[in-house]
Amino acid sequence: MAVVPIIIPFYKEHEKLRQCRAAIAAQTWRECETFVRDNTHDNILYTAAVNEGLAKYCYRPDVDYVVVLNQDAYMDPECVQRLVAFMEATPDCGIACPVQYQHSASTGQKQVTWGGSLRAWPTGVHRCDPFESYRDPFETYWANGACMMIRTRVVREIGQFDANMRFICSDSDFAFTARARGWGVYVVPQALCRHSLGASGSPTNDFINLVKLRDAVYFTEKWLTGGLYRALALEGPELTGPWIRQVLRKYKWNVTAMERKLGEHEPSPADAWPSWLTEMHIPAQEARKKGF
Known part of the structure; x- marks a missing residue:
């Protein structure tokens, strides 16, 4: 064994x-x-x-x-x-x-x-x-x-x-x-x-929320937008769909707002943050429309 x-x-x-x-x-x-x-x-x-x-x-x-x-x-x-x-x-x-x-x-x-x-x-x-x-x-x-x-x-x-x-x-x-x-x-x-x-982590922990937002931005640019590819080679913005760009802009805005809050203690709009405690479930029939 x-x-x-x-x-x-x-x-x-x-x-x-x-x-x-x-x-x-x-x-x-x-x-x-x-x-x-x-x-x-x-x-x-x-x-x-x-x-x-x-x-x-x-x-x-x-x-x-x-x-x-x-x-x-x-x-x-x-x-x-x-x-x-x-x-x-x-x-x-x-x-x-x-x-x-x-x-x-x-x-x-x-x-x-x-x-x-x-x-x-x-x-x-x-x-x-x-x-x-x-x-x-x-x-x-x-x-x-x-x-x-x-x-x-x-x-x-x-x-x-x-x-x-x-x-x-x-x-x-x-x-x-x-x-x-x-x-x-x-x-x-x-x-x-x-x-x-x-x-x-607590949803009220500003440091952890900032880390999560940065992680989400990196993941998005690595897998969805071609950002990592462009960083390593040369590519245009046509790789990225408009919905992805919209969410990525929101993430980046939140990163900036959180950095400002932690550095200058300025309030940020509470309703701007993505929820990390959202219900993590979608109907099985929707999930099985394709793939596994």
């Missing part, structure tokens, strides 16, 4: 980390090695913390898979074992994710909070179909970084997470890059992880 390192970016919430580590200790896959990157004092944020773990483990010849895990994500006991089994049986799988759930406050029943990814832009939209609808593993557009198993060969081939996105978007960016190189991104319903949510 080979070791499976588990990389946890940690920030201040010691009780959540305790529960997370207890769930790791209860795994039926006994060879789990936990790497906690404590951001409490220097707060290098999500992407840099994950990359420290990837650099530590992904180039070791005895490590085939690593897990990236939020501090508030608690894997069911057979989660790692079932993800490894699926990876072993599916050689083209570069990233495998469990179904994430939480318990309903009213009924106590499991409710899916992530069962695959739909729209990645401008904010992530999760597939949240009824729990019983998830049976066989299936491909998805991008992986949710709260809990994902990565084949170390993928990291050696495509590199680590893009550090230009410090807090959000780097998980979907990594998945798109892997898919562009021929790797599959899968959801494995037999593997489960309870995600308590709420670790993405």
Whole structure:
């Protein structure tokens, strides 16, 4: 039984980390090695913390898979074992994710909070179909970084997470890059992880909101507008559709406003900010019009 390192970016919430580590200790896959990157004092944020773990483990010849895990994500006991089994049986799988759930406050029943990814832009939209609808593993557009198993060969081939996105978007960016190189991104319903949510920062935290806005701008220019291509070569504005340009202008305006607010303590219009807590769900029939 080979070791499976588990990389946890940690920030201040010691009780959540305790529960997370207890769930790791209860795994039926006994060879789990936990790497906690404590951001409490220097707060290098999500992407840099994950990359420290990837650099530590992904180039070791005895490590085939690593897990990236939020501090508030608690894997069911057979989660790692079932993800490894699926990876072993599916050689083209570069990233495998469990179904994430939480318990309903009213009924106590499991409710899916992530069962695959739909729209990645401008904010992530999760597939949240009824729990019983998830049976066989299936491909998805991008992986949710709260809990994902990565084949170390993928990291050696495509590199680590893009550090230009410090807090959000780097998980979907990594998945798109892997898919562009021929790797599959899968959801494995037999593997489960309870995600308590709420670790993405307070919506009133100006610093975190600014980081998120910058991440969204970078992701947009990298994947949607041709901005990265133009930075590296020569291209015209015709690559970018008007709707994308409109949203990108809004993001950039928000970045400027937030920078001004943090630097000069000037108020910014509250209704201008994109909501990071919006309902992350669209009807399944709409999502299935094309693709997976």
